[in-house]
Amino acid sequence: MTSDAATPLAAELIGIDKEFYGVKANDNVNFLLERGQVHALLGENGAGKSTLCSILAGLYRPDSGEMHISGAPVLFKSPKDALAAGVGMVYQHFRLVANLTVAENLALGHPGLDVRLNQKELQQAATELGQRYGLPVDASARIWQLSVGEQQRVEILKLLYRDAQILILDEPTAVLTPQESKVLFKTMRQLAEEGRSIIFVSHKLDEVKQISDQVTVLRDGKTVGGVATADAEPKDLARMMVGRDLELPTRKPSEDIGSVMLGVSDIHVQSDRGLEAVRGMTLDVHEGEVVGIAGVSGNGQRELAQGLVGLRPLTSGSVELDGVDITHMSVLSRIRAGCGYVPQSRLGMGLAPGLTTEENLALKAFRRPPYSKSRRLVASAFRDNGEREIKEYDIRGVRPGLPIRLLSGGNLQKALVGREVEMSPKVMILRSPTRGLDVGATEAVRNQILEQREKGVAVLLISEDLDELMALSDRLLVIYEGEVVGEMPTEDATAERLGLLMAGQREGAS
Ligand SMILES: Nc1ncnc2c1ncn2[C@@H]1O[C@H](COP(=O)(O)OP(=O)(O)OP(=O)(O)O)[C@@H](O)[C@H]1O
Ligand SMILES: [Mg+2]
Numbered sequence: 001m002t003s004d005a006a007t008p009l010a011a012e013l014i015g016i017d018k019e020f021y022g023v024k025a026n027d028n029v030n031f032l033l034e035r036g037q038v039h040a041l042l043g044e045n046g047a048g049k050s051t052l053c054s055i056l057a058g059l060y061r062p063d064s065g066e067m068h069i070s071g072a073p074v075l076f077k078s079p080k081d082a083l084a085a086g087v088g089m090v091y092q093h094f095r096l097v098a099n100l101t102v103a104e105n106l107a108l109g110h111p112g113l114d115v116r117l118n119q120k121e122l123q124q125a126a127t128e129l130g131q132r133y134g135l136p137v138d139a140s141a142r143i144w145q146l147s148v149g150e151q152q153r154v155e156i157l158k159l160l161y162r163d164a165q166i167l168i169l170d171e172p173t174a175v176l177t178p179q180e181s182k183v184l185f186k187t188m189r190q191l192a193e194e195g196r197s198i199i200f201v202s203h204k205l206d207e208v209k210q211i212s213d214q215v216t217v218l219r220d221g222k223t224v225g226g227v228a229t230a231d232a233e234p235k236d237l238a239r240m241m242v243g244r245d246l247e248l249p250t251r252k253p254s255e256d257i258g259s260v261m262l263g264v265s266d267i268h269v270q271s272d273r274g275l276e277a278v279r280g281m282t283l284d285v286h287e288g289e290v291v292g293i294a295g296v297s298g299n300g301q302r303e304l305a306q307g308l309v310g311l312r313p314l315t316s317g318s319v320e321l322d323g324v325d326i327t328h329m330s331v332l333s334r335i336r337a338g339c340g341y342v343p344q345s346r347l348g349m350g351l352a353p354g355l356t357t358e359e360n361l362a363l364k365a366f367r368r369p370p371y372s373k374s375r376r377l378v379a380s381a382f383r384d385n386g387e388r389e390i391k392e393y394d395i396r397g398v399r400p401g402l403p404i405r406l407l408s409g410g411n412l413q414k415a416l417v418g419r420e421v422e423m424s425p426k427v428m429i430l431r432s433p434t435r436g437l438d439v440g441a442t443e444a445v446r447n448q449i450l451e452q453r454e455k456g457v458a459v460l461l462i463s464e465d466l467d468e469l470m471a472l473s474d475r476l477l478v479i480y481e482g483e484v485v486g487e488m489p490t491e492d493a494t495a496e497r498l499g500l501l502m503a504g505q506r507e508g509a510s
Contacts, residue, residue: 008071010035010166010197011056011087016065018051020406021399025051026062027221033166038188038198040208040229042241043218044438045410046397049201050092052218053168056199057089058082069166080109088159089168092409092436094151098144102126102137102154106161129157134187147298149180156187167191168199173207174436177296177464178499185211203438205234217241242440249446250471251290251453253491257474258287260320261458262308262427267317269300269307277303279482280317285427285458290449292473292490293462296502300482301462302344305431308460309341310334322426335364340425340457342433346412353405357398358386361419393418394444410441417448428452429460434468446472466495480504 011033018026025048033039041049054060056067058076067074069085076082079089096105103122106129119140126139135153143151152172159167169188173181188198188211202208208215209229216226217240225240238246262285269278278300285291295301306312308319310331318327321337329337343349351360362371362382370381390398393414397407404415413433420428433449434442449472453459463469469476469490476493478486478501486501501507 008035009033009068010037010070012066012068012071013052013056014066014068016052016055016067017063018048018055018060019063020051021402023397023399024221026055029065029218029221029223031056031216031223032226033197033199034214035197036192036195037214038192038200038212040212040215041199041201041218042203042205042208042215042237044241045436045441046408047218047241047438048221049218050170050408051221053089053170053199053201054091056082056166057087057168059089080111083159083162083164084111086163086165087168088162088164088166090152090155090159090170090172092170092174094155096143096151096154099142101140101142102146102157103139105143105154106158108158110162125161126157129160133157133160133190134183148175149177152176152184160191164196166197166199168201170201171203171436172200173202173204178466181207203436203442205237205439208237209234219243238439241438246439246443248439248443248471249450251450251474254288254453254474257289258456260284261287261322262460263320264308265318265320267304267307267319268315269303269312270315271303276315277482278307281479281482281484283477283484285460287458288453288456289475290453290459290461290473292469292476293460293479294466294469294476294498294502295464295479297464299479301431301479303482304479305341305343305429305462308429309339335423338424338426340420340423340428342413342416342420342428342430344431344435346409346416347405350416351404351412354403356386356401357390357395357404357407357415358382358400360404360415361386361389361422364419364423389415389418389422393421393448394441410437413437414441414444417445421448421452425452425457427458427460429462431462432464433461434465466498469498470495478502 009032013031016026016029029052043049055062058079058081074085103119103126106126107122123139130136135157137150137153172184192198200212212229215229217224264281264283266280266282267278268276268280271277303312307314310329318325321339324337326334326337347353352363359382362385366372371378395411395414397411434445437445449459461472470493473490476488476490477484478498485506
């Protein structure tokens with residue numbers, strides 16, 4: 001923590017402009033980073049945070065503007081240049097090599113490192129660095145064997161191995177459990193105390209309040225202001241970001257929960273590695289009910305969701321949708337039967353990255369009129385529907401003819417949820433639907449979910465975000481190692497009780 005005027009600035013960005021296909025992602029942005037500071041960068045989805053970070057990290061070149069590191073002007077041609085100047089970034093989407101070990105990833109691209117350096121030495125260096133900074137990893141493990149949280153540690157260690165003085169963390173906590181975030185914050189504090197500087201991007205305002213010294217807010221690519229964290233409450237920050245007061249919606253207790261819409265009996269599902277990831281789960285979701293599934297990521301969430309929607313075979317057990325046995329139906333037949341799905345990975349699974357937004361919005365309905373007539377696709381139908389849905393679901397940043405992957409994370413999610421809602425499903429299965437979304441987009445998506453519930457849709461909400469689960473669910477189930485280990489009405493749930501169950505402690509056991 002520093003407010004000492006004599007402290008040199010770690011980084012200074014002045015008048016940064018960056019345009020993508022006519023959209024000003026950064027518009028005359030100014031950003032000052034002090035040494036030893038944790039500096040939060042806030043803004044709605046698409047405000048330009050990742051762009052600014054990527055410019056400082058040498059991934060993008062600004063159209064105009066100046067950058068100084070420790071007082072000296074710099075012009076980075078690549079992330080390599082930036083690292084040489086002590087600036088490194090952990091991207092929203094990781095960039096590790098899955099087939100190499102932790103130690104090999106650490107060494108990868110390191111200038112002046114003897115390539116023949118043996119595995120033992122590398123592993124030892126990785127382990128020591130991990131211990132010093134509270135980021136323990138198994139240095140001999142291959143990246144694909146690690147959880148997302150562990151992969152993130154490797155990304156950070158990689159920067160520390162290069163002795164980066166400025167670390168840019170783009171939404172690091174979006175993929176972490178509350179416990180993992182706590183560990184990361186401790187590391188961040190330690191790094192700041194050593195005199196390193198950290199840029200921290202997050203949509204979770206209580207985290208920003210907790211960990212940062214200073215906040216800069218971007219809106220529509222422009223700097224709208226900065227404030228010392230101590231002088232701002234989370235609700236002030238939200239107002240700076242979206243220009244209005246926000247209140248996250250929560251569910252009202254519902255009187256009329258209908259009959260069973262999704263019935264799951266004793267299902268078993270295997271993981272990619274052939275292990276039994278879902279080990280006999282039985283659950284019901286009723287019409288007009290939201291059932292939340294809490295659990296630490298990696299306890300069978302992925303396999304449960306994919307098993308229910310038909311993307312992964314069940315080894316045994318059965319699934320009924322509105323009284324119809326769908327256990328052996330194809331994905332497409334399940335969609336037709338009324339099964340909606342919002343997966344975890346938006347670009348991998350949910351959307352077709354190379355197609356336009358309009359095409360993506362029609363992706364599940366395109367075989368039917370009005371999109372398809374006499375086996376031909378009708379362009380105007382895609383356009384008209386696209387325009388309507390883009391407005392209805394407040395999807396921002398769409399440029400006609402350009403692929404959807406250019407949208408920011410929050411806007412991708414709004415498109416995905418909107419498309420599922422449009423299919424008028426009977427059952428909706430959602431995984432971490434507001435992960436990485438800004439407060440405004442979170443409000444929009446939560447409202448969508450609650451509206452679906454009002455309409456009688458049975459919602460299965462699989463999330464690692466306890467606040468979200470408690471705000472939206474009528475009933476909560478906790479899963480651990482592929483089994484349901486607890487169930488309760490939301491009224492009886494506390495973060496503590498859920499946390500213990502999530503850690504595998506069964507109730508009633510001494
Ligand atoms: N490589 C790119 N090509 C085209 N457009 C881009 C590219 N990167 C970003 N954009 C656009 O620039 C704008 C700013 O995007 P950016 O990713 O910086 O936002 P962000 O603040 O990080 O949002 P989020 O909170 O969703 O991560 C958006 O309109 C986005 O669509
Ligand atoms: Mg971003």
